[in-house]
């Protein structure tokens with residue numbers, strides 16, 4: 001979770017909404033993917049930290065092979081640590097992959113797909129299996145980083161304060 | 174007539190909240206109203222409820238039913254006490270009654286709910302935009318063209334799911350993609366995700382080239398295995414010059430205004446095919462630029478063969494699209510009408526219009542044609558076209 005927070009700070013330093021995440025492969029305990037929000041840089045509103053992390057995992061031959069061979073049994077050994085609750089999009093993506101477990105920092109009452117707005121992780125109607133998800137880990141830190149972004153402490157951030165408020169609210173992944 | 178997927182709030186059945194009402198003589202009205210305003214707690218969130226309704230007793234006498242206050246606001250004893258203090262206890266005998274909890278949003282709801290208690294109703298035409306014949310013809314053309322891409326997908330061993338993003342102001346096709354989860358081994362590469370990525374890629378590449386050239390630049394292939402090349406042959410459709418057929422979606426002022434709409438309305442020209450982003454940069458408006466960049470699909474139309482999964486539905490929210498048209502509803506997985514209505518969820522900050530079963534009949538006819546007369550033969554029909562994924566537990 002500490003690494004995820006550092007990634008959130010990195011996102012903050014380049015004017016992205018500060019969300020960071022790491023994926024850990026349980027059998028080895030190794031961090032196999034990390035990501036931070038990249039929606040502005042990519043011009044793509046779907047490039048959330050989680051997707052950056054997933055892509056990083058699949059870019060590694062070893063894990064790509066595992067994923068290709070039996071995607072479900074690979075992803076059930078993968079745990080996600082993310083500073084902010086996954087949004088509805090990411091929550092569904094994680095479900096489709098078959099993620100083993102999700103731990104997040106602060107809830108996301110705008111977009112949250114793991115309990116705040118939708119319950120994509122526990123929905124019994126949707127395809128694929130539900131997955132466990134727990135929030136509140138380093139919640140304070142995650143919120144402080146968001147608040148920094150909100151207050152505009154970072155001089156690199158291009159938007160004036162008035163806009164920033166909206167960016168924060170709308171773009172929370 | 175396109176089948177709009179209405180927000181849950183517009184199709185929900187009557188829900189009631191308990192209030193105290195009393196049947197009074199018309200001549201006591203002023204006295205009772207004065208008591209209500211002066212002594213009773215005001216109702217919260219029930220502004221749509223009419224205070225008084227006319228009622229006729231069995232013997233034909235006209236009386237009035239009056240809303241006193243919310244059931245939870247006071248106990249019956251306290252209410253009786255207050256009535257006694259004002260000397261009204263003989264005129265007003267309170268009882269509990271259920272009134273509509275929410276304001277009716279459609280005429281249907283208004284008509285059905287008024288039996289419980291009369292409400293005010295103002296029809297909001299922005300919720301159900303009229304689609305002109307011309308617009309509908311263009312929509313049907315686009316949906317047919319997106320189905321055209323499923324053959325290529327199938328030929329490459331992919332699922333026959335395709336997506337196309339169109340700028341409704343110019344009818345320019347911004348990107349076309351199909352599902353690539355099979356060939357890439359990356360199960361999240363759905364048609365919508367690929368298409369949104371293709372628009373972003375195109376914009377990133379476009380920003381690098383000369384702005385002046387951009388206007389004349391043909392859409393180019395995307396050199397990535399994750400996206401399907403933008404089709405260029407469908408270019409040059411007649412520009413639509415009016416926007417009366419596509420008013421803002423439900424969220425109204427919350428929705429970001431399409432940055433090109435005003436200028437385009439007044440000066441439609443072949444040059445107006447520039448993206449909102451480039452136009453804004455040209456105008457020197459840097460203040461909001463980064464925000465717009467991430468919302469690259471603001472106001473765009475999206476054409477899909479299948480109802481998107483929850484992930485893709487939310488990706489369309491993040492991309493700020495304007496309207497989505499799809500042919501095949503996905504009962505088990507769909508996020509725009511079947512399982513969820515992500516396009517109109519009250520907590521989400523962007524809403525868009527969704528139309529389902531667009532071009533469904535045409536696709537069904539095609540299946541019939543290909544299968545011969547016993548087209549509903551399951552073995553045959555299930556493997557092709559429209560029916561290939563319908564009723565399956567697949568995320569599209």
Ligand SMILES: [Zn+2]
Nearest residue numbers: 048087090173
């Ligand atoms: Zn997300």
Ligand SMILES: [Zn+2]
Nearest residue numbers: 363482485569
């Ligand atoms: Zn999808």
